[in-house]
Amino acid sequence: MALLLAGCGDDGGSGSSDDPIVVGISLPLTGDFSEPGKGVQRGYEAWAKITNDNGGLLGRQVELKILDDQSNADRVVADYEQLIGKDNVDIVVGPFSTRLVVPAARVAEEYGMLFVEPAGAAKEVFAQGFKNLFYAAPAVADDHYNHLAEYLLALPPGQRPTTVAYAAMDDPFAQGTAYGLKAKLEAGGVRTVVDEVYPPNTTDFGTIAAKIAASKADMVVGGSQYQDGVNLIVALQQLDYQPKLAAFSTAPTSPEFAAAIGNKTEGILAPTGYTQKASYPSNVEFVQKYTAQFGSPPEEDEANAYTTGQVVAAAVSAVGCAEQGECQQKLVDWIRGNKVETVVGPLTWDATGKPQGAHMIQQWVGGQIQIVLPTEAKEVDVVYPKPAW
Numbered sequence: 001m002a003l004l005l006a007g008c009g010d011d012g013g014s015g016s017s018d019d020p021i022v023v024g025i026s027l028p029l030t031g032d033f034s035e036p037g038k039g040v041q042r043g044y045e046a047w048a049k050i051t052n053d054n055g056g057l058l059g060r061q062v063e064l065k066i067l068d069d070q071s072n073a074d075r076v077v078a079d080y081e082q083l084i085g086k087d088n089v090d091i092v093v094g095p096f097s098t099r100l101v102v103p104a105a106r107v108a109e110e111y112g113m114l115f116v117e118p119a120g121a122a123k124e125v126f127a128q129g130f131k132n133l134f135y136a137a138p139a140v141a142d143d144h145y146n147h148l149a150e151y152l153l154a155l156p157p158g159q160r161p162t163t164v165a166y167a168a169m170d171d172p173f174a175q176g177t178a179y180g181l182k183a184k185l186e187a188g189g190v191r192t193v194v195d196e197v198y199p200p201n202t203t204d205f206g207t208i209a210a211k212i213a214a215s216k217a218d219m220v221v222g223g224s225q226y227q228d229g230v231n232l233i234v235a236l237q238q239l240d241y242q243p244k245l246a247a248f249s250t251a252p253t254s255p256e257f258a259a260a261i262g263n264k265t266e267g268i269l270a271p272t273g274y275t276q277k278a279s280y281p282s283n284v285e286f287v288q289k290y291t292a293q294f295g296s297p298p299e300e301d302e303a304n305a306y307t308t309g310q311v312v313a314a315a316v317s318a319v320g321c322a323e324q325g326e327c328q329q330k331l332v333d334w335i336r337g338n339k340v341e342t343v344v345g346p347l348t349w350d351a352t353g354k355p356q357g358a359h360m361i362q363q364w365v366g367g368q369i370q371i372v373l374p375t376e377a378k379e380v381d382v383v384y385p386k387p388a389w
Contacts, residue, residue, distance in 0.1 A: 020063035021056070021322045023048070023312070024083030024092045026104060031071025032200045033097045035226045036250070036301045040096045040118055041066060043298065043305025046290045051309065053289075057316050065089060069100060076100045080107040090322045093308050096301070098122040098141075098172035105133050113324065114331040116311045118304035122172030126352035132332050134349050136308040136342070137273045138357035141176030142183075144249065144271035147373040148361045149184035151382065152245075159384075161218035161244055165194035167208050167232060168223025177249035177271065178223030193217050202228060209235035222248035230260045237264060237389055244385035245269065252369060253300050253362065265364035267386025272362045274303040274344050275371055277379075282310065283343040307342040314340045 025044060028037035048062045056062060065087060069076040076095055083089045084107065092108055094101050094117025101120025105128070108115035115133045121141040125133070139146075152160050164185060168178040175197065186192060193215040196208045209232060212220055220236065220243045222229050229251025245267070251257055252270035276287050276297050286306055290298045298306070315334045321327035339348050348356050361373035363383060370379040 017059065020061045021058070021091065021316070022063045022065055022087075022089045023309075024065050024067075024080070024087060024089035026067045026069040026076050026079035026083070026095050026100070028071035028096055028100065029066075029068040031069075033071045033100070033225065035254075036119070037071070037096045039299060039301030040305040042290075042294055043118070043302035044093070044309060046286065046293055046298070046302065047306045047309030047313075049293060050285065050289050051313060057313055057322065058320065060322075069095060071097070071100070073099055073103045077103045077107055080104050084108070084111045084113060084324070088324065090324065091312055091316075093312060094118055094120060098125055098176075101125060102128060105130050108132060111324070112328050114312070114315070114328050114335070116308045116335070118308040119173070119301070122176040124172050126354045130353060132328070133353040134311060134335055135353055135355055136311050136347065137304050138344055138347070138355055139273065139359045140354055141173050142180030144177045144273075144359040145181035145247070145361070146184070146358050148247065148269065148271070149181055149188070151361075151373055152185065152190070153188040161190060163191050163193045163215070163217045164219045164221060165212040165215050165217035165243075166192060166221045166223070167194070167196040167198065167205075167212065169202075169225060169228055170197050170199050171223075171225070174223040174225060174249060176223075178221050181221055181247070198228070200225075200228075203231060205232045205235040208232065209239055209241070212236060213239040213241035217243060219243050219245040219247070222246075222251070224248050224251050226251050226254050226257075230257065233261050233268075233389075237261070242388045246386060246389075247271075250300075252364065255296065255299060258364075258367075261389075263367075264389040265367070265369075266389065267383050268364045268389075269372075270362050270369070271359040272300050272371075273357075273359050274298075274300045275360065275362075277371075278343065278345070280341065280343060280345060282341065286343045303343050307344050307347070310342045311335060311340050311347065314338070 067079040096119040098120045168175045229248045247269040315331040316322045319330045362369045363372045372382045
């Protein structure tokens with residue numbers, strides 16, 4: 001499946017001042033990662049539309065060419081081979097999920113293409129030796145829960161949790177978020193009593209939930225995407241397991257989350273690199289125009305894709321080119337040496353493409369998800385222990 005979002009401009013050979021700048025993308029629009037994949041698609045589409053409405057890049061309109069990789073690593077490789085080698089797109093940007101980002105980035109590197117990506121946050125992405133990759137978010141997966149770990153370990157000994165149960169999808173990002181927190185809490189003396197890893201296609205969480213409930217862990221941490229996080233919470237609710245704290249990556253930030261778990265959200269935590277309320281000038285425009293385009297405000301997946309576009313646009317505008325060949329290295333060099341203002345704040349990167357920031361922590365309080373950490377960004381205080389669900 002190929003989806004085109006084209007602006008005004010004549011058809012013709014790449015490089016003409018009247019031709020669009022074609023951005024090639026492979027996304028998991030079907031398969032295991034289709035839910036967040038569609039969110040990333042909306043973020044890219046919003047970026048293209050807002051960019052085009054503001055006059056495009058280098059005076060040219062932006063056109064997206066999107067292929068469906070079906071959440072399959074082999075397919076994503078074939079897609080980027082086609083986009084770069086056959087379709088001769090000007091720019092490529094990344095898919096959703098570390099499992100797809102790594103093989104896609106290898107293709108981009110082989111062709112000498114800049115590769116800015118919205119969702120490859122696991123540490124293995126930055127251990128590959130990629131020279132052209134940049135992750136367009138505030139922090140990598142292992143660091144998503146840094147503020148929460150600091151908060152919990154600073155509590156008086158009689159108040160902090162002493163035992164934690166972990167359940168993580170067999171996925172580098174999902175495990176990275178959970179195990180980044182696990183490493184920090186264990187180093188602070190908090191004991192792990194359950195450590196379960198499950199396949200991405202798992203739908204029945206009865207056995208895992210039973211182990212967690214039986215452990216009576218003070219805290220449960222889910223290294224989750226969306227549906228698996230929902231299914232695990234529902235299974236824990238059915239067993240009347242009541243932890244003092246519950247944290248799940250990704251799932252609690254989705255707009256469908258509350259209804260999916262019976263609106264029993266109070267006290268559930270999640271890391272986030274984005275808030276709709278951020279006052280960055282480009283975010284004010286993004287929220288307003290995204291909402292007008294899609295009928296609801298953007299979430300984190302959409303924001304990360306939009307941020308990816310902003311990073312590319314900043315480089316293209318600064319360097320003055322966007323085609324394959326020598327231009328790509330100029331774009332890479334510019335990003336490596338500059339700060340980019342985005343809807344998630346200013347971004348800079350180290351030599352591996354790893355962003356140099358930290359995620360905020362959100363919590364469901366009073367029926368809505370709000371920032372609770374760090375202190376300087378909080379909207380409300382942390383609720384601990386959490387109410388029963």
